[in-house]
Amino acid sequence: MPVPRPPLRCGIIGTGGIAHAHAHALTELGADLAAVAEIDPASAEAFTGRFPVPAVYGDAETMLKQERIDLVHICTPPGTHVPLAIAAMRAGVPALVEKPTALSLAEMDELVEVEAETGTPVLTVFQHRYGPAAIRLRRLVASGALGRPLVATCETLWYRDDAYFDIPWRGRWEVEGGGPTMGHGIHQFDLLLSILGPWTEVTAMAARLSRPTNTEDVSMALARFDNGAMATVVNSVVSPRETSRLRFDFEHATVELEHLYGYREADWRFTPAPGHGELADLWSAAGADDPESGHRLQIESVLDAIAAGTAPGVSLAEARRTLEFAAATYASAFQGRPVSAGEITGSDPFNRSMDGGAVPWAPIKETFG
Known part of the structure; x- marks a missing residue:
């Protein structure tokens, strides 16, 4: 007790x-x-x-x-x-x-x-690291029961209308740090990183497609990990049917999650690979508690x-890895090249700010009146 x-x-x-x-x-x-x-x-x-x-x-x-x-x-x-x-x-x-x-x-x-x-x-x-299913998945990955991680997808497809950005600190690099990569999708790809471990390289695109903001409203990244896995990460605030989705394809099973702002057990799906049906018993939740992955x-x-x-x-060390992924997404998108883990240091402009002084679109005052 x-x-x-x-x-x-x-x-x-x-x-x-x-x-x-x-x-x-x-x-x-x-x-x-x-x-x-x-x-x-x-x-x-x-x-x-x-x-x-x-x-x-x-x-x-x-x-x-x-x-x-x-x-x-x-x-x-x-x-x-x-x-x-x-x-x-x-x-x-x-x-x-x-x-x-x-x-x-x-x-x-x-x-x-x-x-x-x-x-x-x-x-x-x-907080999404702390849901029982995420904890169980990390344990199974660490045990090797699921085999090597191979492919993953991470999507934060949310919707924020123009009025959302009326609050003065929203949508401004100098006070919010970035758009959905920093303020919305970061929760999902932090969970992704907590499962897959250290990343090695990011290739990305970002754009301001619709919203009255100086930051991006959409970003997309391709990522490679130390263990060889590859992942796609999408962050959006222009998606009318909102959803948050993660999928992990391991050698012996696929594990999927779809929710919005917090998940429970029913939001997860576990599919063993042919010949590995016994893994379903390892995934099954024990006990009656089913808390939402909230604060x-x-x-x-x-x-x-x-x-x-x-x-x-x-910890700061873990949070830094997630923040570095966001910085690499911006650096790759705005410089048009892959960015490696550990590359953004010292006098690199993307070390000092997420926009790196290289945003390709005009400030809001010049385009939205």
């Missing part, structure tokens, strides 16, 4: 929509939501009307200084993630950061340096790790 976890004191920075998912999870898990920080009083009032919080601060630094917090959740727009995560590390408070962790690989490496200096971890929200599963895992004194996920 699991040992009960002592209540941990948590804080949230930013009280917009995604903060509500974090607060719901913390409430359900019995954690102590001790404080929030929000620069917009109206947003803070609306949030605390739904989630009673003992202390509300107008800035994160004051909250981190005055409160004893075991974990802080950073739920602000992407451009603020790095300075807030650094402030948390300097205050000795582990941070769980919404994706993307940083706007560039250079920023990510700055986080790595501060983490090494302070010994305080920064974690990234990639609660990852937050529960993080809280349990903190309470036990073990390393929680998703």
Whole structure:
């Protein structure tokens, strides 16, 4: 029987929509939501009307200084993630950061340096890694039961209308980091990478086909992996029938997932290769629990790790690999050539920003009035 976890004191920075998912999870898990920080009083009032919080601060630094917090959740727009995560590390408070962790690989490496200096971890929200079926699939892959991974597809086909980009920080390289590659599809291809392991090369295309945004609204990538597997990755916000799809073809089985924003067991399909029907028993889920792959599963895992004194996920090293895949997608698309893992470093413009100063289309003000 699991040992009960002592209540941990948590804080949230930013009280917009995604903060509500974090607060719901913390409430359900019995954690102590001790404080929030929000620069917009109206947003803070609306949030605390739904989630009673003992202390509300107008800035994160004051909250981190005055409160004893075991974990802080950073739920602000992407451009603020790095300075807030650094402030948390300097205050000795582990941070769980919404994706993307940083706007560039250079920023990510700055986080790595501060983490090494302070010994305080920064974690990234990639909740789809924590669904029971994904955990089971990683275990089967590691065991070798499915044979070698050969072919994979990863599609995030979502729809965001023009009004979605009315929020000032959306669709701008300097404050969001990128389009659906950074802000939407990153969850699916992070799950892909967690299954297939390190990637070696990316060849990609990206375009702004329809939306009033400076970033892309579609990207497509071909990827090769260390283990020899090959994959396609598609990220879109112009697809009216929304879906998120992943497919993995191994030597001995095909494993498929189709969902939208979170999956359950019924969203997966397992097909053994001829002569390997016994593998279906290995795939079958044990137990009656069937949680959705939402924030609660990852937050529960993080809280349990903190309470036990073990390393929680998703670490900066793992999140960096996912962010590097996004950077390679942009670098390949805008330079018209394959990009290898580890290539984007130092003074490379794609190390400093995802657009690399090489976006082939005109800024929004010149094309959309």
